[in-house]
Amino acid sequence: MCHFAQLFRPVLGFLIVFPFVLLSACSSQQDETSQSSDSTPQQENPNAWNMQLVGHHDLQARPAYQPEVHAYGDRRILFVGQHAGQSYNPQTDLVEVNGLTILDVTDPSLPILLKHLPPTGLEANGSQHVQICDGSVLPQGDPNRVYMVRTNGLISYEMFDVTNPAEPEFMSTIDATGFSSRPESSRGNRETHKLQWECETGIGYFNGTPEGWRVTRALQVYDLSNPEQPEHIRDFGLVGWEPTAVGEFPEYLVSGLHQTFAYGDRIYVGYGSGNAGTLQILDKDKLLNGDPEAADPLAPTPENLVYPQISRLDMPSYWGVHTAKPLLGFEISDNENDMGGSVRDFLIVPSEAGGSAIYCRGVRDIVFFLDITEEENPFPVSSYQVPNEPHDFCNDGGRFGPHSVHDAFHPDFDRTLAIFSYFNAGIRAVDIRNPFEPIEVAFFIPETTENTIEMCAQVNGIERCDSAIQTNNVNIDDRGYIYAVDRSNTGLHIVELQGEARTLVGL
Numbered sequence: 001m002c003h004f005a006q007l008f009r010p011v012l013g014f015l016i017v018f019p020f021v022l023l024s025a026c027s028s029q030q031d032e033t034s035q036s037s038d039s040t041p042q043q044e045n046p047n048a049w050n051m052q053l054v055g056h057h058d059l060q061a062r063p064a065y066q067p068e069v070h071a072y073g074d075r076r077i078l079f080v081g082q083h084a085g086q087s088y089n090p091q092t093d094l095v096e097v098n099g100l101t102i103l104d105v106t107d108p109s110l111p112i113l114l115k116h117l118p119p120t121g122l123e124a125n126g127s128q129h130v131q132i133c134d135g136s137v138l139p140q141g142d143p144n145r146v147y148m149v150r151t152n153g154l155i156s157y158e159m160f161d162v163t164n165p166a167e168p169e170f171m172s173t174i175d176a177t178g179f180s181s182r183p184e185s186s187r188g189n190r191e192t193h194k195l196q197w198e199c200e201t202g203i204g205y206f207n208g209t210p211e212g213w214r215v216t217r218a219l220q221v222y223d224l225s226n227p228e229q230p231e232h233i234r235d236f237g238l239v240g241w242e243p244t245a246v247g248e249f250p251e252y253l254v255s256g257l258h259q260t261f262a263y264g265d266r267i268y269v270g271y272g273s274g275n276a277g278t279l280q281i282l283d284k285d286k287l288l289n290g291d292p293e294a295a296d297p298l299a300p301t302p303e304n305l306v307y308p309q310i311s312r313l314d315m316p317s318y319w320g321v322h323t324a325k326p327l328l329g330f331e332i333s334d335n336e337n338d339m340g341g342s343v344r345d346f347l348i349v350p351s352e353a354g355g356s357a358i359y360c361r362g363v364r365d366i367v368f369f370l371d372i373t374e375e376e377n378p379f380p381v382s383s384y385q386v387p388n389e390p391h392d393f394c395n396d397g398g399r400f401g402p403h404s405v406h407d408a409f410h411p412d413f414d415r416t417l418a419i420f421s422y423f424n425a426g427i428r429a430v431d432i433r434n435p436f437e438p439i440e441v442a443f444f445i446p447e448t449t450e451n452t453i454e455m456c457a458q459v460n461g462i463e464r465c466d467s468a469i470q471t472n473n474v475n476i477d478d479r480g481y482i483y484a485v486d487r488s489n490t491g492l493h494i495v496e497l498q499g500e501a502r503t504l505v506g507l
Contacts (some may be wrong), residue, residue, distance in 0.1 A: 007305060046391060050442030050501040051429065054192075054481065055494040057111040060087045061451040062098045064485030064492065066194070069105065069408070070132040070165075072146070077165045078103045080485055080492065081150065084126035089116050099127040100150055102165050103454055108481050108494045114166040120173075122154025131197035132162065133227075138202050140226035147227045149174070149204060151192040151433040157206055159227055161327075174222060174230040178211025191216040194259045197224060203233075203288070205260040205267070210235035212243035213300075217256030220271070221288065233288060234298040236308075238271065238278065242300040255320070258352075261407075263326050266310070266375075270321030274365060275354035277320030281375050282308040302424065307376065313370075313378045315351070318363035322352040323404050326372075330415060335347075344373045346381075346435045353401025353423055353492070358457040360394035365401040367420060369435045384438040386425045397466025397478055398455050398488065399423040406475050406482075412505040417441070419482055421474045427484045427493070429501050442501035444484075444493070446467060452487045480507045 009224045030347060059080060066081040082098040085373040089096045091113070099118040103111045119127055130150045135141030148160040148168065156176045163171040180189045193207040202225025209216045218237040224230050237257060239245075286308035290297025294304055315321060327346040346379040349368040356362025366385040372378045385402070386393070393400040406419040413419070418438075420428045426445030430438045446469050456465040470487035477483070497507060 004238050045206050047426070047445040047447070048233075048443070050497060050499040051427065051444040051482075051495050051497060052498050053444065053446070053493060054496050055105070055107075055109045055111050056446075056491060057113065058451055058491040059485070059489075060089055060113075060116065060450070061489045061491070062087050062101065062116075063453075063487050063489050064101070064472060065128040065487070066130060067475045067485050067492070068130050068131070068132055069475060069483060069484040070146070071478060072165065074106060075106045076108075076479070077114070078105045078483060078492075079130045079132060079162075079165075080149065081128045081130045081496045082126055083128060083487065084153070086125075089322075091116065092485060097125050100130055102162075102168070103492070104165075104427075105477075105481075105483075105494065108479075108496075111492060111494065115168065117168055119153045120158060120170065121152070121155070124155050127151055129193065129195050129207075131195060133197055133199035133202075133224075135227070137199040138225055138227065139200075140202070147171075149195065149197050149224065151195065151208075154188070154191050157192065157195070157204075157208070157222075159224070159230065162479050171227065171232065175208075175220070175232060177209040178213070179217045180209050180214065181212050182214050182216060187216055189216060191256075193217055193257070196260055196262055198262050203226065203262070204230075205262055207257050207259070210300075213237065213241055214239050214243070214245055215256035215289045217258070219257055219260060227354070234290070235300055236287065236305065238280075239302045239305050242302070244300075245302075258321065259323050261324055261326065264328070267308075268324035268326055268347060270324045270349070272315070272320040273322040274320040274354040276317050277315035277351065279310075279313040279315070279321045279324055279347070279349065279370070279378060281310040281372065281378065283310055284308075309376055311376045319351040319365065319368075322350045322402075323407075324349050324370075325407070327415070327432070330435065332434060332436070334436075336502055341373075344371060344435075345375070346370060347372055347378065348405050348418055348432075350402040350405055350420065352403050353399045355396070355399070355457070357399040357401045357423070357434050358397065358455055359459050360388065360400055361457065361459065367402050367405070367430075367438075369432075369438060371435075382438055384420075384430055384440070385430060386422055386440070386443075391425070393425050396424045396468045397464070398468030398470045400425060403471070408476050410476055410478065412480065413476060414507065416505050417501065419474050419476060421471045421484060423470050423472075423487075424468045427474055427482060427495060429482075429497065431501075431504060433504075441500070441504065442497055444495050446471065446484070446486065446490060446493045449490055451491065452486075455473055455488065480505065485495065 429442035
């Protein structure tokens with residue numbers, strides 16, 4: 001049963017106040033009566049329910065971040081971005097700086113490593129984020145080629161030809177990141193992070209550091225419709241981030257942009273992935289073209305930064321907006337007899353569990369569902385979280401809480417199931433047929449291996465260290481397989497739905 005809690009927070013930049021009404025998370029545990037006859041009862045296997053492992057790859061013990069699956073005819077190729085570090089590559093007999101791993105997952109039970117592609121240059125380490133587009137879809141792409149964009153450490157964005165995924169061909173450096181004017185910190189003064197490449201338009205929404213901005217993560221927009229000739233369109237962020245801003249450095253500016261989700265004529269933007277977060281809904285045309293009445297429509301002035309904004313919602317200091325994934329035109333079956341309002345628009349918004357989530361030393365992060373039917377007034381209507389009991393995730397070590405929701409769209413999943421990565425609680429599948437009442441229907445918690453690293457934290461003045469699964473990101477392919485990658489070097493896990501969950505999506 002769900003209970004209501006209410007808090008009120010003013011939305012910066014507006015004269016109105018959004019009541020921030022949240023439904024507390026429904027229990028993720030399901031009664032035995034809700035399980036299908038062929039599902040595995042939770043009490044018999046506490047680490048799996050309605051979900052089973054299909055295949056695994058150790059990824060050469062590299063910490064992995066973003067999995068992207070791409071169809072090459074009948075083949076399925078998985079591109080995995082990785083955090084910084086280094087590891088031994090048996091294919092080359094070299095210790096290589098972590099970059100990007102490419103695997104053939106046509107047979108998901110037997111993932112085959114095709115290539116580990118290190119970063120370019122001595123400064124770069126890690127290649128966390130990657131996007132793939134077919135030239136036949138890009139407005140000015142070669143229809144016989146497949147293209148890849150990746151982050152090159154924290155210093156640049158790169159374009160590759162991956163028509164042969166086993167032998168990526170470097171094409172160009174799209175752009176180098178600049179240097180922020182923010183006060184020096186452990187995050188340095190330049191970054192790259194999650195990016196989106198919209199294949200149908202060719203527009204790339206990148207997360208990086210424009211020169212002189214007051215944050216290290218801002219939105220950098222590029223026209224990549226012709227991969228041979230990338231063009232920078234503009235830099236964008238919240239008012240107060242721009243290079244000409246003056247005055248005290250506000251706390252809400254600290255973490256910067258996390259992810260954009262361009263969809264249709266809107267862009268849903270998340271800032272502050274796990275704390276002091278902000279959601280922005282932008283008009284895509286106004287973002288790309290700017291205010292025609294302005295002297296310089298795309299210059300980062302306060303007026304130009306506000307111009308594309310449809311609405312803005314500021315979170316409490318302890319929650320953020322890691323992702324804002326849209327669920328539009330959603331018909332609520334329970335409302336079908338209502339005189340109006342049965343078709344609604346929503347956003348799925350996970351707040352990322354950060355370092356304080358190790359041994360549950362901070363405020364518990366959860367997933368929010370926001371009603372954006374009136375997009376000028378985004379409003380939280382429900383939430384989802386995994387309870388600590390009976391598993392006692394808080395004492396397992398590693399972060400406990402959500403990270404992200406799967407990015408890919410799939411006709412059988414889009415109005416039925418959302419797949420979440422939940423760090424030491426593994427992979428979670430949630431029934432979203434009624435976004436007012438999200439209900440967990442499946443999960444899988446991978447096992448640690450000899451590669452799984454320890455994570456340490458101070459608990460009551462004593463250092464504790466444990467090796468724990470850290471399911472970092474999840475995605476799905478067109479066949480319905482779920483790909484999960486681990487932050488703590490445990491590798492790739494490919495799983496499939498079983499029982500009730502499988503029936504829900506019609507697989």
